[in-house]
Amino acid sequence: MKLVFGEGSCGIAAGARKVRAAVEKLNADGAVGIGITGCIGMCYLEPIVDVYDGDTLVKRLVKVDEAAATALYEAAKTGDLAPLAKYEISADDKEFLEKQTRIALRHCGLIDPEDIAAYEAVDGYKAIRKVLTMTPEDVIAEIKVSGLAGRGGAGFPTWFKWNAARNAKGDQKYLICNADEGDPGAFMDRAVIESDPHSLIEGMLIAAYAIGATKAFVYVRAEYPLAIVRLEKALAAAKRAGLLGENILGSGFSCDIRIKAGAGAFVCGEETALIESLEGNRGMPRLKPPFPAEKGYTQAPSNINNVETFANVAWIILNGGAAFAAMGTETSKGTKVFALTGKIKRGGLVEIPMGLTLRDVIFGIGGGIRDGGTFKAVQMGGPSGGCIPEHLLDTLIDYKALGATGAIMGSGGMVVMDSHTCMVNMARFFLDFTAKESCGKCVHCRIGTKRMHEILTRITEGKGKEGDVELLQELCNGIKAGALCGLGQTAPNPVLTTIRYFRDEYDAHIREARCPAHECAALKKFEIDPAKCKGCTMCAKKCPVGAISGELKKPHTIDQTKCIKCGQCVATCKFGAVEVK
Amino acid sequence: MCECCEKSDLSKLTPVFEAFAGDDHALISILQKAQDIYGYLPTDVLYAIAEKTGNSPAKVLGVATFYTQFRLKPVGKNLILLCKGTACHVNGADSIEKALVEELGVGDGETTDDGIFSIKTVACLGCCSLSPVMMINEDTYGSLTPAKAKEIVRKIREASK
Numbered sequence: 047m048k049l050v051f052g053e054g055s056c057g058i059a060a061g062a063r064k065v066r067a068a069v070e071k072l073n074a075d076g077a078v079g080i081g082i083t084g085c086i087g088m089c090y091l092e093p094i095v096d097v098y099d100g101d102t103l104v105k106r107l108v109k110v111d112e113a114a115a116t117a118l119y120e121a122a123k124t125g126d127l128a129p130l131a132k133y134e135i136s137a138d139d140k141e142f143l144e145k146q147t148r149i150a151l152r153h154c155g156l157i158d159p160e161d162i163a164a165y166e167a168v169d170g171y172k173a174i175r176k177v178l179t180m181t182p183e184d185v186i187a188e189i190k191v192s193g194l195a196g197r198g199g200a201g202f203p204t205w206f207k208w209n210a211a212r213n214a215k216g217d218q219k220y221l222i223c224n225a226d227e228g229d230p231g232a233f234m235d236r237a238v239i240e241s242d243p244h245s246l247i248e249g250m251l252i253a254a255y256a257i258g259a260t261k262a263f264v265y266v267r268a269e270y271p272l273a274i275v276r277l278e279k280a281l282a283a284a285k286r287a288g289l290l291g292e293n294i295l296g297s298g299f300s301c302d303i304r305i306k307a308g309a310g311a312f313v314c315g316e317e318t319a320l321i322e323s324l325e326g327n328r329g330m331p332r333l334k335p336p337f338p339a340e341k342g343y344t345q346a347p348s349n350i351n352n353v354e355t356f357a358n359v360a361w362i363i364l365n366g367g368a369a370f371a372a373m374g375t376e377t378s379k380g381t382k383v384f385a386l387t388g389k390i391k392r393g394g395l396v397e398i399p400m401g402l403t404l405r406d407v408i409f410g411i412g413g414g415i416r417d418g419g420t421f422k423a424v425q426m427g428g429p430s431g432g433c434i435p436e437h438l439l440d441t442l443i444d445y446k447a448l449g450a451t452g453a454i455m456g457s458g459g460m461v462v463m464d465s466h467t468c469m470v471n472m473a474r475f476f477l478d479f480t481a482k483e484s485c486g487k488c489v490h491c492r493i494g495t496k497r498m499h500e501i502l503t504r505i506t507e508g509k510g511k512e513g514d515v516e517l518l519q520e521l522c523n524g525i526k527a528g529a530l531c532g533l534g535q536t537a538p539n540p541v542l543t544t545i546r547y548f549r550d551e552y553d554a555h556i557r558e559a560r561c562p563a564h565e566c567a568a569l570k571k572f573e574i575d576p577a578k579c580k581g582c583t584m585c586a587k588k589c590p591v592g593a594i595s596g597e598l599k600k601p602h603t604i605d606q607t608k609c610i611k612c613g614q615c616v617a618t619c620k621f622g623a624v625e626v627k
Numbered sequence: 628m629c630e631c632c633e634k635s636d637l638s639k640l641t642p643v644f645e646a647f648a649g650d651d652h653a654l655i656s657i658l659q660k661a662q663d664i665y666g667y668l669p670t671d672v673l674y675a676i677a678e679k680t681g682n683s684p685a686k687v688l689g690v691a692t693f694y695t696q697f698r699l700k701p702v703g704k705n706l707i708l709l710c711k712g713t714a715c716h717v718n719g720a721d722s723i724e725k726a727l728v729e730e731l732g733v734g735d736g737e738t739t740d741d742g743i744f745s746i747k748t749v750a751c752l753g754c755c756s757l758s759p760v761m762m763i764n765e766d767t768y769g770s771l772t773p774a775k776a777k778e779i780v781r782k783i784r785e786a787s788k
Contacts, residue, residue: 059754059767089756230712230751268659268696269752309655309694312750326654328693344652387714387755394756425713461713461755475716479750485693 047104047122049078052094052155054085054240055233055272060092061111068115078122084241086155087395088142091135094155097122106140107133138413139392145411147373148397149381150197150234150357154241159276162283165244171289173360174251178297182212185256189359191367193379198224198315198352199427199456200532201378201445207349210339211257214347221254221262221301222343222350224320228267228312229428230479232459234383235353237395239266239273242357243280247290247303249356252363254301257349262303265320268310277305312429312483316531317350319485330485331531352457354383374400378444382455388425388462391416396460398443405439408462419464422563423547427456429476429483430536432543433469452543454536468565469548470555474502476540480533491534494525498541506566510556515545564626570611571627576601578623585615585624635669644679654680654690658697667698695749703738703745705783708762712751715758723759724748726773730780743787744780 051057051066070080079098086094091108095118098104110118110133121127148154157164165171177185190205211219223246227235239246246264254262266274281303284290292300311329313319318332321343342348358380362370371379378400384407387393391413398407404424408414415421423433432453434441441447448455463472481495498521501514522538529535545552554560561569574585574594579601586594586602593609596602604615604624616624643660647653657680661672668691677684691697709727711720728734731744738745754760757769761776768779 055767056754056756059757059760059769089754092756227753228750230716231714231755232751233753233755236753269749306656307659309659310696311694323655324652326652326656326690328690385755387758388717393714428713459713461717463717467717472716475713483750 047078047125048081048098049118049122050081050083050096050098050158052084052086052092052096053082054155054237055270056085056089057092057094058272062093062095064112065093065095065110065115065118068112069119072115072119078119081158082160083157084154084159085237085395086143087151087237087397088139088392089394090392091139091394095133097127097130099125105130106135108135108139109133142392142394142396142411142413146397147381147399149361149370150238150354150383151242151395151397152361153245154237154395157242159241159243160279162244162280162287165242169364170244170360171248171287173363174248174255174289175295176363177252177255178295178299182256182258185252185363186212188363188367189256192358192362192370193367193374194355194358194362194370195378195445196352197354197358197382197457199229199430199454201455204351204355207339207351208253208256210337211259211347211349214340216347218261218346219257219259220343220346220348221250221257221259222317222320222324222338222348223250223262223264223356224315224317224350224352225264225266225270225273226308226315226320227270227353227457228315228483229430229457229459231387231425231428231461232385232457234385234395234458236267236270236273238353238357238383239270239277243273243277244284245357245360246277246353247280247284249359250303251289251294251301252359253349253351253356255299257347259349260300260302262301263306263324263343264303265306265308265314265324268307274305274307281305311485312479313485313531313533316533319531320350321348328485330487331533333530354458375442375444375447377446378455382443382458384458384460386412386460386462388460389415389417389419389464389467390462400443402443403440404434404443407443407460408439412462415462415464419466421462422465422467423463423469425453425461425463425472425540426459427454427536427539428459429480430454430532430539431456431459432539433463433472433547434543435547438547452539452546454539466563466565468506468561468563469544469551470502470561471506471563471565473541473544474499474506477502477537480537484533484537488528488530488534490525490528491530491537494521494528495534495537497521498525498538502541505552505555506561507568508555508559508566510552512556514556515549515552519545567611570613571606572604572609572611572613572615573625573627574602574604574615575623575625578621580621580623582620584618584620588614588618590614635665635671637672637675639664640672640675640679654682654687655694658687658691662697667701670699701738703742704787705744705763707744707746707780708752709735709746709748710750710752710754710758710760710762711748712755712758714755715751715760718758720759722773723761723771723776726776727761727780730777743784 195201314329319329323329477499581599677687
């Protein structure tokens with residue numbers, strides 16, 4: 047039998063490599079086959095080990111630790127899997143995958159990402175072979191039929207961009223893959239590159255053929271070292287197989303793909319900033335038009351798509367654009383991958399057909415809120431998106447429907463929040479991010495986000511004033527209208543949506559100096575419940591400012607004038623007697 | 628040329644310049660390689676890169692300060708990258724930062740006096756399901772609590788002595 051370890055970044059962080067090393071140590075005789083795969087997307091169950099008999103998956107084991115090494119080895123050697131029963135995935139958890147429809151992630155967690163033969167065994171590189179017998183126009187037409195739209199966030203029709211780049215005048219054209227996945231809370235692209243790098247390469251080759259590009263770049267975040275390593279290996283293997291470089295498969299079509307590692311700048315996810323960065327400059331966006339299709343990298347016609355977009359391309363070519371378009375809604379076709387995180391029971395990667403509701407994803411697949419909490423909002427689209435409240439949970443996952451809520455589809459980050467998350471502080475958090483990441487080129491964004499962050503900080507500190515919300519709205523509108531690029535234009539979205547749906551929280555902070563979620567430190571009030579306090583004196587001993595007093599075995603009290611709201615008393619009390627109000 | 632205290636062995640840059648010879652757009656890649664070699668970007672190295680690539684020192688410094696990956700000061704033996712992405716924020720990254728500051732006595736962007744640790748907060752490490760998360764050198768530590776974070780750095784400090 048063979049043991050296959052899930053070694054995406056999450057799996058490795060959870061200890062997958064340590065477990066594998068422990069099994070390999072026992073397996074000096076090679077009695078057990080050992081392999082790796084990428085990320086299956088069930089991050090909350092990592093490390094995951096799959097047991098295969100030949101090509102058949104016989105058992106999926108979850109939360110496997112080093113202590114299980116001997117049991118794993120023995121079971122795989124003898125074929126008696128009964129001792130592994132306690133690690134077996136539950137029926138509930140199986141649903142997480144069963145309810146999904148996977149296209150972009152079709153091979154993730156199933157094949158060895160470091161072995162080109164494994165990709166070829168699942169119809170890999172068949173699409174490019176087919177494409178090389180088609181005309182570029184036919185390829186673009188097929189993509190048009192599919193209705194594929196840019197998965198990086200903007201949702202622009204992919205065929206249109208390809209067509210524009212194809213028709214642009216220029217001897218040298220470039221294809222660029224945007225793998226600068228900067229939205230905090232999003233990791234779909236990382237998973238695709240780590241788990242199925244060849245599908246990205248194949249998608250890029252098809253696009254390059256369609257637009258007539260002979261040089262291509264993948265711009266990968268520096269924070270994704272494993273993705274870079276696996277992509278390097280995959281590119282080398284593709285080159286050896288004659289699938290990359292000069293005269294691909296004897297067709298006369300040539301294309302080379304190079305990796306460029308980003309150096310850490312959120313704004314470089316914006317296409318013209320990314321091009322500046324590729325050229326070795328500060329990543330500051332350019333004025334559009336001219337669009338990259340006309341004047342992109344080194345002023346030559348260029349086309350930029352995101353990783354997930356490319357990951358769909360080979361499937362569309364093999365299965366037909368109509369099969370892709372058959373899924374989804376009128377305005378949004380196919381599937382979309384989401385990174386489901388936050389206060390969710392089952393967090394990980396979820397790929398579903400467009401047109402399901404947010405509730406289907408968060409409660410149906412994600413299992414709802416963890417630790418028995420109550421759902422409050424879901425943040426979509428990262429710093430460019432917005433927070434969607436409970437009463438809109440039946441909103442369809444569709445570019446238009448999500449846009450109408452004030453949030454956006456975005457690249458696929460879906461961060462779930464419960465009643466302990468303060469929405470004003472959430473808005474402050476995002477503005478802190480955008481203010482730091484603003485490149486500084488336009489005044490509206492550079493100074494506007496800073497002023498907004500200051501106002502939001504003031505409110506979370508209990509120093510808010512009447513009129514602050516209106517001032518924030520005025521700034522939001524100014525920044526939206528005046529900023530040059532997507533970063534600035536969308537930076538106000540988290541503020542606008544939290545004001546729209548959680549105005550009561552803003553008012554509570556400003557008018558009552560109260561944080562309804564009990565999150566903002568300055569507005570917290572600690573009190574001891576005399577009925578629960580045993581008078582053990584532990585909290586009084588721990589309090590760094592001596593604000594707690596009381597006699598032994600009698601209820602203690604907190605002097606509010608001395609309290610610095612550090613929370614030590616809450617952490618110390620064994621009886622749950624300290625209440626946060 | 629700057630006459631400050633930094634005197635780096637510039638001969639180490641030769642293979643880097645050779646690897647990127649003829650590529651006019653390689654400034655960021657060259658800075659990345661230089662940082663791999665020296666651990667940070669010393670001023671004299673920046674000047675050398677400017678001269679060799681035909682850029683003004685102002686442009687090279689401009690690029691080096693634009694991207695968060697580049698450091699103009701040396702870092703400690705162990706670099707702690709504390710994730711403050713959205714998922715980590717929702718799951719309590721602030722309390723982890725507080726715990727690290729308490730334990731190490733230094734904050735974001737600083738290095739401990741003994742040179743064992745530097746702390747840097749980052750926007751997202753992409754391990755959101757394990758949040759809150761920190762990365763120390765190549766290892767990722769997930770599902771942190773303030774106590775767990777303190778214990779991890781204590782163990783590394785013991786091992787570094």
